[in-house]
Amino acid sequence: MSEPIIAIKNVTKRYATHTALNGVSMDIPEGKIFGLLGPNGAGKTSLIRIINQITGPDSGEILFHGKHLSQEHIDQIGYLPEERGLYKKMAVGEQAMYLAQLKGLSKAEAKKRLQYWFKKFDIDTWWDKKIEELSKGMQQKVQFIVTVLHEPKLLILDEPFSGFDPINAQLIKNEILELKQKGATIIFSTHNMGSVEELCDHIALINKAEKVLDGSVKEIRKAYRTNTYRISFRGNLMGFTNALWAGAELLEKSSDEDIHQVTVKLLRNNTPNQLLHAVIDQHEIISFNELIPSMNDIFISVVEKKETINTQSAYTE
């Protein structure tokens, strides 16, 4: 793996009454979408604010491309905060120009790029409108443009889909993927686990000021496999249960007329093929899936420190 765009080294941040981050370290690989997960109050926002240099760590260090994070990096970062808004009384175009120039763009360049984006998002008639005249979803579009306009190498999006209708959410999703294609790194903080599985390459899970999980989404989900399979079949349920040997444990069963669905956990090193062999002769197998825990399950189980993963709401692959 190449050098990470952001390397967080043992960062601690304390407030008067609580510790927001306690010795957190992680690398954010370049060109990937990195999900920063964790329950409310876990310390995500503190970490994001430190990366944005809104606040500084009490101890530890952040490296940007191997260099100590400093003011010179501000223009390479785009930030869409969870608490977001714009100057209500200001005109859309004027405001976007202002924010773009604060991120280091020249006036002419800001104007050129804004015209491109406004056309792309089909909002070029809004230029002279005041923000307060726009709907919330419209404001979010403007906000997104402002975040990405200066083509930052690192985009930090805190709950980017909140407040968007499904159509606009899809629009933003596509933009995020396009930005990734162009080489941007995206830190993506959210509670929406569905979008994590859909978008993220890597994740880190923070709980109670500490990092509890970190890695690529695929690997994490593999690591949290429980060797559990869901089988649908036609035939005799009793016969099916009898066919299971000591290497497999029946967790659940349900029936819909003559179609039965069972969840089976393979014990020790038994393979799915062995399971199939055991049952395939007497039963007509309709489907056979491995139950891989969803990020949601992993999230809940890690946060609640459960030993086993409840795969009830399992997402199958």
Add this chain to the structure above:
Amino acid sequence: MRKLFLIIQREYFSRVKKKSFIIMTLLAPVLLGGISVLPVWLAMQEHTEHKIQVIDQSGAFVDQLPNNPQISFSYTDQSLEQAKKALYKSPYDIIMVIPREILNSTKAGPILYYRSQPGISTEQYISNTLENMLFDYRLQGDSIDISKLDKARRHVAVSTIKVNETGKDEKTNTSTNMAIGYAFALIIYLMIFLYGAQVMRGVIEEKSNRIIELMISSVKPFQLMLGKILGVALVGLTQFLAWIILTVIISGALSGVVLKDAIADKAKHEAQMEKAYKDDLTANLDKVKPMNTRYEALQLLAQIDRVDKNELLGCFAFYFLFGYLLYAGLFAAIGSAVDNDADTQQFMLPVTIPLIFSFVISFAVMSEPDGMMARVFSMIPLTSPIVMMVRMPFGVSAWEVAVSMLLLLAGFFFFTWLAGKIYRTGILMYGKKASWKELGKWLFYKS
């Protein structure tokens, strides 16, 4: 620096372009100009012309009473009854009866019968004129040489001259300077409140609009705060400058039209004064045509010309600017600590107390401008912008002004630094109503 400039620019233009700003800027001088000229104009309106028919029973004043532009006398042999009957058909609106006894009695005086009520100034004019003439008449009766008496009697005018440290005379004009110093102090007081509150509202707006986090991911909180303070300062200066220019133009135009006659009167009066001085007949001063109200009103305008403007204006500019800057930081800090306007009360009071206090004591300062209280509070940065402006016209030694200015400058840096610390924490705090204790803690947070 570029970012600071951008912030100042936005803060400035977003306010200057507001309709409320434009209206206030245009309307205030009209009101102000109106207020300064209106009383003079009203005073002049009082002088409706009176044509007075005189029935002089004493016979001493026939053809003797001097007319003035508003009052003209004509004399008649008619009886009072006849005159009264004819009053409404005659061109006269007042009949004055001078009783025979007036020459000898100490009490008898003229009686005015009117159809249109004479004003106080008309009565005053008649009373003064008759008094002077009776005085002369009676002296003559006693065979006293009036010209000798005039020489013996002289008018004594008191002049006051302040001596500065170098032993040189300083021109002062106490009452006018006092009024102007006080006016400047009042303006500073109002401007600090007005524009300080604008800074505070600006901060609250950024917080409640939730744009603050986006902003401080691009610029440092201190830059944002400073940009806002300086931007609003420029708005204040712009408005102030516009007011001065417009007020001068408007009151100039108004006085040109409304006070034209008064200005002519003033010139005439001054010529007479000068002549009287030249003749060294001091007593003649009394005989110089009495000043009318028009002229008195103009005197105030004239006095303003005589004040040592440079020194006062220079100090005013300094105390206005840095007084505002010092308080603006505190107002920004208050704004950062609350979520909405309504919550500002608990923090506003302690910040405004020194302001209100210094305004309240300014009367005491005026009565004893070199007293202990005046000296102390013209040094303390929180009160000096107002107290020093009140003291200024009475003459304050240069070193005191210098120390006071330096302290104000130091106070500005200190309070802005302090406010910056509260601000950078406060702007990120939502939903929690901060207490003073918490604000204190914020001071010691590491950034």
